[in-house]
Amino acid sequence: YVTGAQITGPDMLTVIDISSPFNPTTVEFPKPEFGPNNFHDIYIHDGYAYIQDDGRGIRVLDVGDPRTPKLVATLEMPQTMYCMHGTGEVIYLCAQERYLNVADVSNPDAPVLTASVGIEPGVHSYSSIVLKDQKAFFNGTGLQVYDLSDPETPEKLPVSISGVDTVAIQGDLLYSTLGEWGLDIWDIGNLSEPLFVSRTNFPIGMPHDMSHDGQWVVGIANKPYSITVIDVSDPVNPVATDSYVLNDYADS
Numbered sequence: 001y002v003t004g005a006q007i008t009g010p011d012m013l014t015v016i017d018i019s020s021p022f023n024p025t026t027v028e029f030p031k032p033e034f035g036p037n038n039f040h041d042i043y044i045h046d047g048y049a050y051i052q053d054d055g056r057g058i059r060v061l062d063v064g065d066p067r068t069p070k071l072v073a074t075l076e077m078p079q080t081m082y083c084m085h086g087t088g089e090v091i092y093l094c095a096q097e098r099y100l101n102v103a104d105v106s107n108p109d110a111p112v113l114t115a116s117v118g119i120e121p122g123v124h125s126y127s128s129i130v131l132k133d134q135k136a137f138f139n140g141t142g143l144q145v146y147d148l149s150d151p152e153t154p155e156k157l158p159v160s161i162s163g164v165d166t167v168a169i170q171g172d173l174l175y176s177t178l179g180e181w182g183l184d185i186w187d188i189g190n191l192s193e194p195l196f197v198s199r200t201n202f203p204i205g206m207p208h209d210m211s212h213d214g215q216w217v218v219g220i221a222n223k224p225y226s227i228t229v230i231d232v233s234d235p236v237n238p239v240a241t242d243s244y245v246l247n248d249y250a251d252s
Contacts, residue, residue, distance in 0.1 A: 028214070043086035045086055045088070046108075047064060049069065056078065058084075060073040060074065060108050072108060078097065080249065081093050090104060100116070100117045102152070114151060134150060143174070146185075168212035173185055173187060174188045175210065177219055179206055181199060182202045182219070183199070183200045183232075184199050200238040202228045205224055206244075209250075218230075224245050
């Protein structure tokens with residue numbers, strides 16, 4: 001059981017007590033003075049919350065006492081940011097559809113931007129990063145992979161996989177949707193020689209995003225707005241089991 005959590009929404013920080021999972025309650029607390037803000041994501045590590053404030057950077061809060069969070073620092077990054085992933089004392093952010101930013105938060109009172117790497121954008125702006133084995137995987141012009149063993153100097157690795165619009169990884173398998181086609185699966189156990197495994201067309205719609213969990217992929221499509229459920233328990237022969245037409249655009 002988790003005893004507490006912090007979540008963000010646009011222009012607000014909310015603390016929810018989930019010590020009773022069937023009866024979560026919003027905790028009233030003195031709100032830190034942020035000024036104008038646009039919160040999108042949050043990472044909590046070692047008693048501190050790092051909040052992605054779109055267009056401004058990272059807000060650092062001391063949440064040792066979740067009922068009285070205190071703003072202790074701001075790492076200024078005046079960029080449009082789409083996602084944030086933290087691992088230990090390092091935070092990775094995707095920004096402006098073309099940068100991978102790396103922040104060192106080993107000293108929460110004085111976070112430092114240690115690297116900002118330009119990424120060549122693809123057909124779709126990248127909006128997520130997958131971190132695995134000290135590497136960052138994301139879409140740009142095909143699959144792009146950076147070695148993060150030294151976070152201050154990310155190094156681009158030569159990987160030849162084109163047509164990657166979204167990225168999910170489980171084990172040695174890369175899952176990606178490809179516009180006008182469907183779901184592609186690659187074996188990336190050897191990044192220098194990736195192997196194409198299979199392609200599964202969506203029964204309806206033009207794919208633009210997906211979510212992967214265990215043996216299932218849920219693909220999101222436009223024209224018409226829809227989702228498709230795919231059984232990938234056999235990655236060589238995935239099976240589209242269901243499709244549902246939606247009334248509105250599904251963002252993710």
